[in-house]
Amino acid sequence: MxxxxxxxxxxxxxxxxxxxxxxxxxxxxxxxxxxxxxxxxxxxxxxxxxxxxxxxxxxxxxxxxxxxxxxxxxxxxxxxxxxxxxxxxxxxxxxxxxxxxxxxxxxxxxxxxxxxxxxxxxxxxxxxxxxxxxxxxxxxxxxxxxxxxxxxxxxxxxxxASEEARPMTVTVSSFGFSRGMPPLADLLFDMRFIDNPHWVPELRELTGLDAPVAAHIEADPSFAPAFARISETLLELLPRYAAQDRSYLNIAFGCTGGRHRSVYSAEAAAEVLRKAGFSPTVIHRNLGDRPADPIERS
Structure with a gap:
């Protein structure tokens, strides 16, 4: 009853x-x-x-x-x-x-x-x-x-539509191109244009979640204007995807190894989306992989 x-x-x-x-x-x-x-x-x-x-x-x-x-x-x-x-x-x-x-x-x-x-x-x-x-x-x-x-x-x-209608599920992920492309990315951003922290000895064992790596990425003059345009694109497109009744949207950021630039960018993008009212899930596919010079070609 x-x-x-x-x-x-x-x-x-x-x-x-x-x-x-x-x-x-x-x-x-x-x-x-x-x-x-x-x-x-x-x-x-x-x-x-x-x-x-x-x-x-x-x-x-x-x-x-x-x-x-x-x-x-x-x-x-x-x-x-x-x-x-x-x-x-x-x-x-x-x-x-x-x-x-x-x-x-x-x-x-x-x-x-x-x-x-x-x-x-x-x-x-x-x-x-x-x-x-x-x-x-x-x-x-x-x-x-x-x-x-x-x-x-x-x-x-x-x-x-009602207040109980399901919101669009947004996933923001990071990955390494050298370890394979993600199969389900709807929007993919290649962050390999940023100076690679892997080639800085004191940063190699760290990841994009660590402050020194974040500072290194932010110091690259190409990062801020590019990321601003990426943020504007996401904030423009996500409401349009939601209006088309998309149940899931997968946003992927890639770099060479998937441990530094893509991780930091994914975290930064997720924060932008949270401030805009979305609730993204963040996944770092290759965060636990060991750094390797042959993989980090650029």
């Missing part, structure tokens, strides 16, 4: 086949919703009763293929549920023009669920007539007829 005072946030998602319901549910799931497709609507009350206040909002997808699908009964069940004090229920209908739906089905060559032995256009017409009560009843209507690319994703995020 749910804790007293808990309100279950439920979003019912339906619409024309091929209009983008599956995409909408996927975006909601990425935003932290529990997404369930083709859920038997008669079980909605049971879902609420067995819910927990530790669960996030729930998005339930259904359409003409869902068992027991009768629009009038769906509306009646939903309205009865919405009348409860412990439920916050909203509805979304994904629509699309018949011409665009027909084009999509012809392009993918998938059968329309209501076409059976008739042409795609006939199935679309029959489904539209069946779903019209739900379309008129829905609180939010999104028409994807002219949408391209990820426009539907953006609209869903704008409509249903």
């Amino acid at each position: 749910s804790a007293p005072g808990t309100r279950h946030r439920i979003l019912l998602v339906t619409g024309m086949s091929g209009a983008g319901k599956s995409t909408a549910l996927q975006v909601l799931e990425d935003m932290g919703w529990e997404a369930i497709d083709n859920f038997p609507l008669r079980l909605l009350p049971s879902l609420v009763e067995t819910g927990s206040d530790t669960h996030g909002p729930v998005a339930i997808g259904f359409d003409s293929r869902t068992r027991g699908f009768v629009p009038a009964e769906v509306i009646a069940q939903a309205e009865a549920l919405a009348a409860r004090e412990d439920v916050e229920l909203s509805t979304l209908f994904i629509d699309c023009s018949a011409a665009e739906l027909e084009r999509r089905y012809n392009e993918t060559r998938r059968p329309h669920p209501m076409a059976r032995e008739r042409p795609v256009a006939g199935g679309i017409k029959a489904e539209r007539e069946l779903l019209e009560p739900l379309r008129s009843w829905a609180q939010v209507l999104i028409d994807t007829s002219t949408f391209g690319g990820n426009q539907l994703q953006q609209v869903v995020r704008e409509q249903f």
Whole structure:
């Protein structure tokens, strides 16, 4: 049972086949919703009763293929549920023009669920007539007829984002080029233009976490202006990545061995991001490796 005072946030998602319901549910799931497709609507009350206040909002997808699908009964069940004090229920209908739906089905060559032995256009017409009560009843209507690319994703995020939506996970790492490139870097900065502390005997055994190495790097006249531009780039790009609903972003700083310049730069960049409101995780891949002259070529 749910804790007293808990309100279950439920979003019912339906619409024309091929209009983008599956995409909408996927975006909601990425935003932290529990997404369930083709859920038997008669079980909605049971879902609420067995819910927990530790669960996030729930998005339930259904359409003409869902068992027991009768629009009038769906509306009646939903309205009865919405009348409860412990439920916050909203509805979304994904629509699309018949011409665009027909084009999509012809392009993918998938059968329309209501076409059976008739042409795609006939199935679309029959489904539209069946779903019209739900379309008129829905609180939010999104028409994807002219949408391209990820426009539907953006609209869903704008409509249903909440304070509980997952923030983008940012990782800042350091690595050595001589020990292999990182496989998952989205943004990579090569710091080998800075004078290499490895060739300073008293700095060789130290790392970019040590103050003498930091002072050596900062003393290089090329570091400050270059790092300022890197910081500006990160502060400009990260909000844009977040707006595209990126779940993860990996930022990598490389130097030759991965122990001095890249480590210091990664730590400095992470601090810039923290001051801007991000919470980066910092990983130093080669920090524990032994210094070696053959590796430190530059």
